[in-house]
Amino acid sequence: MKPLACSHWLRLAGLFLFHVTVVNAAVRPNIVFILSDDHTSQAWSCYGGRLAAYAHTPNIDRLAAEGAILKNSFCTNAICVPSRATILTGQYSHRNGVKTLKDAFDGRSDHVAKRLQALGYQTAIVGKWHLKTEPTGFDYWNIIKRQGRYHEPVLFEMTLDKGEVQEGSYSTDVFTDKALAWLDQRQSDRPFCLMLHFKATHEPWNYHPRHADLLEDAVIPEPESLLGRTGPKDSRVPGWPLEILTERMVKGGHGAEALRLSSADPLEIRRQSYQKFVKDFLRCGAAIDENVGRVMAYLKRKGLVNQTVLVYTSDQGYFLGEHNYFDKRFMLEESLRMPFVIRYPAEIPSGTSVEAMVLNVDFAPTLLDYAGGEPSAAMQGRSFRKVLKGEVPGDWRQAMYYRYFENSLPRPSHFGIRTHGHKLIYYDGLGEAPEAARWEFYDLGADPYENVNRYDEVAGSPLIRDLKERLVQLQAEVGDAP
Numbered sequence: 001m002k003p004l005a006c007s008h009w010l011r012l013a014g015l016f017l018f019h020v021t022v023v024n025a026a027v028r029p030n031i032v033f034i035l036s037d038d039h040t041s042q043a044w045s046c047y048g049g050r051l052a053a054y055a056h057t058p059n060i061d062r063l064a065a066e067g068a069i070l071k072n073s074f075c076t077n078a079i080c081v082p083s084r085a086t087i088l089t090g091q092y093s094h095r096n097g098v099k100t101l102k103d104a105f106d107g108r109s110d111h112v113a114k115r116l117q118a119l120g121y122q123t124a125i126v127g128k129w130h131l132k133t134e135p136t137g138f139d140y141w142n143i144i145k146r147q148g149r150y151h152e153p154v155l156f157e158m159t160l161d162k163g164e165v166q167e168g169s170y171s172t173d174v175f176t177d178k179a180l181a182w183l184d185q186r187q188s189d190r191p192f193c194l195m196l197h198f199k200a201t202h203e204p205w206n207y208h209p210r211h212a213d214l215l216e217d218a219v220i221p222e223p224e225s226l227l228g229r230t231g232p233k234d235s236r237v238p239g240w241p242l243e244i245l246t247e248r249m250v251k252g253g254h255g256a257e258a259l260r261l262s263s264a265d266p267l268e269i270r271r272q273s274y275q276k277f278v279k280d281f282l283r284c285g286a287a288i289d290e291n292v293g294r295v296m297a298y299l300k301r302k303g304l305v306n307q308t309v310l311v312y313t314s315d316q317g318y319f320l321g322e323h324n325y326f327d328k329r330f331m332l333e334e335s336l337r338m339p340f341v342i343r344y345p346a347e348i349p350s351g352t353s354v355e356a357m358v359l360n361v362d363f364a365p366t367l368l369d370y371a372g373g374e375p376s377a378a379m380q381g382r383s384f385r386k387v388l389k390g391e392v393p394g395d396w397r398q399a400m401y402y403r404y405f406e407n408s409l410p411r412p413s414h415f416g417i418r419t420h421g422h423k424l425i426y427y428d429g430l431g432e433a434p435e436a437a438r439w440e441f442y443d444l445g446a447d448p449y450e451n452v453n454r455y456d457e458v459a460g461s462p463l464i465r466d467l468k469e470r471l472v473q474l475q476a477e478v479g480d481a482p
């Protein structure tokens with residue numbers, strides 16, 4: 001065979017390099033992962049529901065319309081610090097060691113940002129970190145400590161020793177400012193992963209003054225369970241009733257001004273508290289939406305839309321008056337659901353709606369999949385990249401395992417199983433005596449708002465036996481023990 005001339009080799013090498021570059025650009029998209037705190041699905045217009053017409057989320061809705069919305073995305077332990085540790089590590093709480101709000105994240109752990117770094121990604125996190133120890137795996141970090149504050153937050157840039165007060169700023173806005181500034185100075189020849197974590201919509205919902213008039217004259221629709229007993233019927237779980245919130249709001253510190261009650265009737269007080277609570281919550285959500293819009297506009301302006309995976313999600317859900325509850329922690333739907341939208345026009349068809357069950361343990365493997373990498377052997381979740389393309393693997397999960405570890409009587413520890421149609425919960429933390437432990441069962445088809453615990457009616461049925469068996473199996477599969 002006649003040897004190729006040198007110029008031919010150079011041309012072929014050039015073609016090869018061009019091919020590699022193009023392929024890499026296609027398989028190594030940028031990642032923008034936006035996370036908020038407690039921004040529950042009822043407060044996102046694109047999820048429908050009773051607040052859809054009141055939630056001001058046009059940008060989040062557009063993100064969903066241009067990509068995918070996950071209808072069954074759930075948290076495996078619905079509380080802030082543990083959910084964040086799970087998102088990073090792809091592991092359940094009992095495995096990564098962050099089971100409760102008190103636990104600190106071990107920065108030596110393997111996690112998604114470290115693996116993205118190893119794949120050549122530039123990584124950054126801005127905003128709420130909440131994992132106590134110094135962030136690892138990020139080339140750049142600029143975070144608030146613990147909860148931080150809504151107005152004039154103190155940001156710690158690459159050191160936890162000295163923070164800087166962001167004078168005259170609002171947390172949701174200033175986090176985005178810092179995140180976009182980092183994007184501006186990045187190396188444009190390497191992919192990036194930016195995590196932008198808002199403090200909103202965590203209590204105490206100090207909204208920006210520009211949203212003070214939003215919903216001012218609106219009467220927010222109440223959930224049907226607002227005015228009844230606290231908690232689902234035949235549940236023994238006390239939870240946090242709105243009366244606790246009323247007390248806090250009357251004292252001030254929530255929203256721009258204290259709650260002023262115009263009635264002494266307990267149910268009327270509950271209703272007035274609910275109105276202020278939800279309006280303040282939605283106002284904080286409006287600022288998030290505007291800033292999601294700013295990120296979308298930035299990506300468009302810089303020509304990055306087609307090569308960037310853009311996610312917006314929340315660390316878990318929240319009760320907005322359902323069962324007369326506020327707060328999260330429970331395995332009930334409002335708290336369990338992690339609203340999640342994602343856009344990646346290169347492979348996710350616009351208008352995609354996903355029914356498959358996705359968990360926060362899956363986030364890290366999925367981001368690594370997009371980056372062309374592999375999850376570590378220690379990661380327990382599974383990439384749902386194919387699911388988003390409409391190709392749901394035949395062996396995709398049909399049930400999930402949940403466990404909440406913190407234990408106090410109003411909000412007892414529990415674990416359980418959720419399938420597409422049913423939910424079985426075991427409250428092991430209802431008291432010192434083992435006989436106080438209690439099962440609860442909800443038929444999600446007949447009772448989607450979980451108004452009635454029907455365990456006693458069906459305790460001996462094949463369905464309950466099957467759910468208990470599957471629960472034990474799931475618990476063993478994820479390596480947890482009762």
Ligand code: CA
Nearest residue numbers: 037038080315
């Ligand atoms: Ca949270």
